[in-house]
Amino acid sequence: MIGPTVTRPWFWAFAAAAVTFAATVALTGSQGGVELLMATLTFASFSVLVGLGQMAVITMGPGNVDLSIPAVMTLAGTLSLKLMNGAAGMEIWGLLAALAIGVAAGAGNYALIFLLRIPPIIATLSASFVFQSLAIWSNRGLRIKPPDSLAGFSTGASLGLPNLAWIALVAAMAFWLLIERSAYGRRLSAIGQNLRAARLAGIPVEGVRAGTYVLSAAMAALAGFLLSCFSGGAALNMGAEYLLMSIAVVVIGGSSIAGGNSNVPGIWGAAMFMFLIVSMLNSYGLGAGVRLVLTGVIIIGIVTAASGRRLPG
Amino acid sequence: MKGIDLRLALPVLSLAVLLGAVFWMQPRAMSYTGLNLLFNLAVPIALATIAQMLVIMVDDIDLSIGTYVSFCACVTATLLHDTPVVGILVLAAGVGVYAALGALIELQKLPAIVVTLGMSFVWGGLAVLLLPAPGGASPDWITTIMKARPPLMPMAIVACILLALASHLLVTRSAMGTLLRGVGGNARSVARAGWSVVRLRALAYGLAGVFGVLSGMALVGLATSADANIALRYTLLSIAGVILGGGEFTGGRVSPVGAVIGALTLTLAGSFLTFIRLSPDWQIGAQGVILILVLAARLLVRRRRTA
Known part of the structure; x- marks a missing residue:
């Protein structure tokens, strides 16, 4: 019963990606194909990382969405590069700092949601203003380059695949295990399907919600860290396009925007x-x-087509 | 009735506190010109907030309103200025698209958040096509209206009061408004009562489209030109305005008067931060903090009501 309904949206995202790939290669010729594939895997990695976090949040049901992703990306990228200051040997501290910023930002988001009882959209939006200000204040127009090792790693490849794609693949597998095989994943889906029933069934609802907002922000921080290493420095607007992107890949990837049903492989296809x-x-x-205009029309077209198949009658 | 009063009390109070703080720091703001300067930009924001509210009222959310207002501003500054008939047709087509989206979302049970996200690309693209570089000019009649100096009160305040009254009559008092709020409250029961929810949702979106057009026109009237990114922040501002004004994301519980006051509060928060000479680095952050404080106050009010 669950099999076909889950695999179908999964299939559509990849089918759409394959068709666009073929349409591009048809024009550029087959020798451009490998390059295009590599570029696709690299740039899709960032969308996958933020998309996975956003997916966990959206799975918790209506109203749950993390609008602070771009600000967290920018803040984590800026501060971690500042800490490393381009020096070798600081890479691990930079990564840890970025993740710590993500965890703190996620905890801040959840504190607002829980303490003020405000809708997550507004909570993460207000918090993102504060994060953005922190990033502006600490950045101040100076441009710090990432350590050479990290710049090399994030633009390099191993075993025929870009390093970033490996990271995003491992992250996707971890999320798949987490969501499909762990108690946390079951609880997450249960909350998204019926909050009241989940609460009555004794699920620690608030704990799961807190963990999920922290997870989403940590993924955004990781993506911001990698993106600033990849592009040779942090920019204040570097997260901007990932707000829409994170939501778009979740939905095109076949997860239910109404919550309760997530789809990890679809995130890759959609990205x-x-x-x-x-x-x-x-x-x-x-x-x-x-x-x-065409991007917008195609997104709406895909969502319409996918929903027509998902909801027969 | 009491619930509605309390719902409105807080937005009014937060606006009053902010206004008091501004007057205290800059007594000269307490004049016709001062008020005009403070609230000048409130009119397009209030119109966009009402548009957003109409969509939130039917349990959806519009992530494209900022790009749509930008698009309308570009049409106003180019087509409506040069060839009014074409301009009017294009703006009417925009409203038509909004209504069609409402119908599509209901017919296919699509998530509004994604459809409007997709539309934000479409409106943004159309705006860039119309006006690749900032420019255009405001039609004279719009400038005349926006820059008018009525007696007693500045235009911005007169316009906001009129807007609050009109949308209150439309949403809270009219039979149509009641039906539309019913769609947000319980769409199935509205359908069972024999109404076409497809038509009603199309109507709500169409109305939102009309207010979006007005917002774009008002913005061009004030700015006298347009560019493709002129109103991008309106998406988030309008959502914040609706919530500040006591609206809720579900159940058709919205307050048009509150939404206008919410928009005024957000505009004033911007002016207030300029007045206290806060470093530009912290302006966005401070706006976030103000938003959080107002919502915290709302929590206190609610607690007291339930206690």
């Missing part, structure tokens, strides 16, 4: 699709305006 659609429209030589 690759979102990158490929832009590069396809680019290689067809379309201007920024047309590209944006």
Whole structure:
């Protein structure tokens, strides 16, 4: 019963990615195919990392969404680069600092939701303003380069795949285990399906919610850390596009926006699709305006098509 | 009735506290010109907030309102200025698209958050196509309205009062408004009572589209030109305004008067931070803190009510 309903949305995201890939390669020729695949895997990795965290949050049901992802990315990227200051031997401290910032930001988000009893949209939005200010204040226009080792690692490849793609693959597998096989995952889905029933069944609802917001922010921090190493420095607007992206990959990937049903493989399919659609429209030589319009139309088209299949009758 | 009063009390109070703080620090603001400067930008934000409120009222959320207002501003500054008939047709088509989206969301049971997210790309793209670089010009009649100096009160305040009254009549007093709030409260029971929820949701979205157009026009009237990113922050501002004004995300519980006051509070918070000469680094953060404080106050009020 669960099998077909879960695999179908999973399939659609990958099918869409494959079609756009084929359409792009048809134009650029097959020798461009490998390069395009590598670029896709690299850039999709960032969307996968933030998408996984957002997916866990959205799974908790209506109203749960993390709008602070871009701000957390920026803050973690900025502060960790500042701490490492380009020096060798500081890499692990930079990573730990980024993750600690993520955990603190997530805890802050949840504290607002829990203490003030406000909708998560507003809580994470207000908190993100504060995070953004912290990042602006600590950045102050100076541009610190990441340590060479990290810059090399984040742009390099091993065993034929970009290093970033390996990280995102491992993260996706960890999330799959967490959500499909662990007690936490069961509780998460139960909360999303019926909060009241979950509470009456004795699930520690608030603990799971707190953990999920912390998880989402930590994933955003990791993505921000890697992105700032990859692009040779942190920029104040570096997280901006990942707000829409994180929500889009969750939904195109086949997770239910109403909660209670998540889909890890779909995140990868959707993340690759979102990158490929832009590069396809680019290689067809379309201007920024047309590209944006088509991206929007295609997103709505896919969601409409997928929902038509998911809800027969 | 008491519940409604309390719901409104807090937005009014937070606006009053902020206004008091501004007057205390800058007594000269307590004048016709001062008030005009303080609330100048409130009109387009209030209109966008009402648009957002109409969508939240039917249990959805519109993540595209900022790009849509930008698009409407671009149309106003180019097509409506140069060839009014084409401009009016394009703006009407925009409202039509909004209504169609409402119908589509209901028919296919689509998540509004994703559809409007997709639409934010579409409106953004159309705005860039229309106006690749900032420019255009405001039609004279809009500038005349926006820069008018009515007796007694500045235009911004007159416009906000009119807006609050009109949307209150539309949403809270009219039969149509009651039905629309019913869709947010319990769509199934509205459908069982024989109404077409598809039509009602299309109506709510269409109305939101109309207020979005007005917001874009008002913005161009004040700014006298437009660019494709002119109103991007309105998406988040409008959501915050609705919530500050006592609205809730579910159940069709919204307050039009509160939403206008919420928008005014957010505008004033911006001016207030400029007045206390806060470093620009911290302006966004301070706005976040103000938002958090108001919501904390709301919690206290609610606790007292239930106690």
